Amino acid sequence: MTATPRSSGRTRTGVFDRFAASDPGYIRLTSALRTVCAIVLTLVVLYALHTVVFHLVAGAMAAMVATFGVREKTRPKQAVTLVIGLITACVSMSLGAVLASHRIPSDLVFLALIFCAVYARRFGDRGYTIGLFGFQFYFVSLFVHASPSSLPQIWLALAVAFASSAVSRFVLFRQSTVGTLGRLRNAFRARLAQLVATQVEMFDATPDELEKVLADLRRDTARLHEAALMIQGRLDDEPDSVARADVLQRRIADAEIAAERLGVLLLNARSAERADTLTMHLPGAPVPRQPATGALGADTTALLRRDLAALHLLISRLGPEHRGTAHVRLRNRLLGYREEENLPAGPPAVQDVFRGVGEATRAVLGLRLALDGPGDESDDTAETARSREEFEAEAVSAGSAESGEEDETGLxxxxxxxxxxxxxxxxxxxxxxxxxxxxxxxxxxxxxxxxxxxxxxxxxxxxxxxxxxxxxxxxxxxxxxxxxxxxxxxxxxxxxxxxxxxxxxxxxxxxxxxxxxxxxxxxxxxxxxxxxxxxxxxxxxxxxxxxxxxxxxxxxxIVLPVRTGRRTDQQLRTVLLRLGEVASAAVAQLSGGAPADLLDMARDLDTALDDLRRSTQPLTHPFTPLRERRQSARYLVALLESGAYHARSLAATAELVPYSKRVAADPRLARAGDRLAHNIAVLAAHVADERADGEVESGASIASMLEETDSEALRTGSVTFRVLRHLQRLDEGVIGLARPLGVPVSGPEERTTRTAAA
Structure with a gap:
């Protein structure tokens, strides 16, 4: 059968999306092409000048180093670094050529350059680059056996190499912050669509296929999170207003949280018991027991598949060129699930999925508004208009906060x-x-x-x-x-x-x-x-x-060692402190306290968690002989990833309190966060000092701690219910961290006994 133009276009779009998702912002592709192009230009020019092969190789290596070594984000800074780098390269190559016949002085200079190259990292991107140039070009002089008589030709090769690097960077592969952010946004959209498609596969998977699909779901969730962090890392360099960058950060965070929450709700809906969010983060975690096929009913299953496919279509067609009436109708229908009266009849877990679809659609609308502006509002339903009003209220109050940490000193x-x-x-x-x-x-x-x-x-x-x-x-x-x-x-x-x-x-x-x-x-x-x-x-x-x-x-x-355990403990304590900050600030705002910059706190938490993942790689490596320690490290990281998800969800809900007509502060929630804050503080203190006093408190659930008398406030789907569910899961995860960390856990009976004895 011959493919129609429309189907061919969809195929090309699918291939493009997969590539965009695999290389967010085309950063790797651009870097590779820019470096290759700089080398080609250098070789062409040097060949035209009848340069010998040794100097061709030196020029090619110089072009490579000059292109990949520059790390500044703005073009003026990059140009200055290239000029300084050329001078550094000439000096370093000259030293290597002059000292080539004097072995001991040459080795001492090489060691000095090595020390300076590493030490210069403390002075930022430019210090890193200049130090790198000093070391690398001395190495190039050794590789090509540079001599004093060849220095004029080598200087010429270096000048051509740096000029070619500048042409490749500023002309042929000119990369602006705005352009990079735009490509990163497309990658985020593509990865978001991939995640939703995998969630649909999970919903339809047989019990035998479920573990494999869950592995794909964990991978796609991690890739979406990676794209979100890459965008947030570039927002500080965007030349637009700080408020617009803050709004975009909020929308990216909303979409990530809504997508991850939808996956958890889908797993709950297809299971005979409530799923633990740890299943979404830890390979090999227990999978909820699966009911017989067709337990949800054919009609409900078909409706849910249709709406999930519609959500996937909205994400795939998120660009400004897709603003047709059909997309507006789909969006309005799915946003309607935010209203209780529009939910289809079914079990509470299934209704939760439809609510999740509505929240995910709202997040998609927020992304479109942040990226492309308001667009046509003539076909908006009441729910769509209300969502727009919430986004506009958030945008008006958008701002930023700066924070920093004092660097360590000395050795x-x-x-x-x-x-x-x-x-x-x-x-x-x-x-x-x-x-x-x-x-x-x-x-x-x-x-x-x-x-x-x-x-x-x-x-x-x-x-x-x-x-x-x-x-x-x-x-x-x-x-x-x-x-x-x-x-x-x-x-x-x-x-x-x-x-x-x-x-x-x-x-x-x-x-x-x-x-x-x-x-x-x-x-x-x-x-x-x-x-x-x-x-x-x-x-x-x-x-x-x-x-x-x-x-x-x-x-x-031997020399000033930093043991892996010590490093991971430092990172673990940082993650716990960040987790406690986000959770406490979110609960305070949900209970009527002063607003805080929750998204910046959540971003700091995500950054610290990424640092912890990297620090634990030696412990979780497949070839590590410490198998029990590897399992403990994986379990700890998975628990923290699950806790970070619930903390981000609390923060996203708390951000709505000042603007939304549906999300109101509840003073009773303040008490629910007290035990959580205490337990996180005890864990952080124990990680810093194993002899620290304090016990993790367990006991009644968060919901029962509120002594709720109004059952309507805790019904499934209400904001209070959602907040309590995240608090409860976070509380369980924090208590779960106590066992692998060796922190004692006390129940209400032990605390009562100790109080009576005192």
């Missing part, structure tokens, strides 16, 4: 500590590298330096070194094969080098092992170009890499 500062560690490891790598090769000892030093980048503990360094070694071994095999295919064809080798560079930068954020694979494959081709290729050279590359990784790990263990 406790991360950059200072890492500088001493890298220098110690580099001394060992130099000494050991000499025994392996008097000419290529610098590979060990480079590996030692690289494994310290973006790491915070000995465990992270161990995992990074292991991944680099695996990627290097596989890259050597590929390098041997590619070198055999290339032979003496120079431009074929350059073409394959460009492909390796593209792969290196495109895969770098995804897999460090893959990036190392492409780096080593590229080196095999570069050695072919320099006519120094042999299998022995690539085998030496493996040996030097293993030596450098070992030296880096040894230095991390």
């Amino acid at each position: 406790r500062r991360r950059s200072t500590r890492a500088a001493f560690q890298v220098c110690a490891g580099s001394v060992l790598a130099m000494a050991g590298g000499e025994f392996l090769s008097a000419q290529r000892w610098y590979w060990a030093v480079l590996t030692c330096w690289v494994v310290f980048l973006n790491t915070s503990s000995t465990g992270e360094i161990l995992v990074k070194g292991y991944r680099r070694l695996i990627g290097t071994v596989c890259g050597v095999v590929a390098g041997v094969a590619l070198a055999g295919l290339v032979g003496n064809h120079t431009w074929t080798a350059f073409g394959l080098v460009l492909l390796c560079i593209f792969g290196m930068f495109f895969t770098a954020p995804l897999s460090y092992a893959l990036m190392s694979f492409f780096v080593t494959s590229m080196l095999g081709l570069l050695y072919t170009l320099l006519h120094t290729y042999s299998v022995a050279v690539l085998v030496l590359r493996i040996e030097e890499t293993a030596l450098g990784a070992a030296c880096g790990m040894f230095a991390a263990l």
